[in-house]
Amino acid sequence: GYKKHVLTDEQGLVEALITTPANCADTVALPALIEKSELSSGVSVLADKGYCSKKNSEYLAGRGLVDGIMLKAIRGKTLSESQKAFNRVISKTRCLIERTFGSIRRWFLGGRCRYRGLERRHTQNILEAMAYNLKRMPGLLVLEGVK
Template sequence: TIAASQSYQKGVDTEARWTKKGHNLYYGYKRHVLVESKEGLVLAVSTTKASSHDGGHLPILLDKVSLKAESRLYADKGYSGFPNETLLKNKKLKSAIQKKGSRNHPLSPAAKRFNKLVSKTRYKVERVFGSIKRWFRSAGARYIGLDKTHTQHVMEAIAYNLYKAPNIILKGL
């Protein structure tokens, strides 16, 4: 009998996946964060394989926190779509998810204005990613495996919040 075996190369993360962003290929994981819009603190973190689509992870983030009714949720185009809009209505949250054009259906001028208005608040999420990368030299996963990488992302979010806390406290005085 011949037994088939999986090839395994030491140091290669078998849980990670490939994704393409623009013309570049990336191997690893995605970090999804829920950030409050006033001070930019991280409220929730989710880690997924790089190949997973952003849109399906909004429910996971929302289940980790308790947001007040009528709160506005800002998100990029990756989270646009009917399922997430319905989810927000069911949770009594206001949607500020950027609009996304599609092939042969470009964005209307009103949708472009909406996206520009949303981006004036949504930049705080992108600032989290940039700050974590700059402050903690975290350009990628330091560990092998989804669970360990998620723990890394959570610890970086905690460190980010702690790093910002003194300035927030001083503003309140």
């Protein structure tokens, strides 16, 4: 199996994409994804709990990016109320990002591995992301014209 790591903008358009084997931890992919996207300093990076690690937080701080990685409870210790509130605030924005995955699955039957091999799967992921961005663009342009 394979994992698709996607960096999107606040409107859900795909900016960068990395495909890894399924046995690769999510925490390892975040720095490579950010390097690929060339984010400017001061930008908030929102990510799910899979990317939560001290190393990733330090990496984001070193690049001048705002750490918006959802917090994960440590074994035998629950999250405090302030940490839960932090996760709720992040999740309200992340739902727009997660919509990208749902739309790719719904519109293009994404998530199915049609080819064997990491390179071929990565190519499929890129084509799905391009098709998604092209399908979303007219609607976003109309919304920009309305403002």
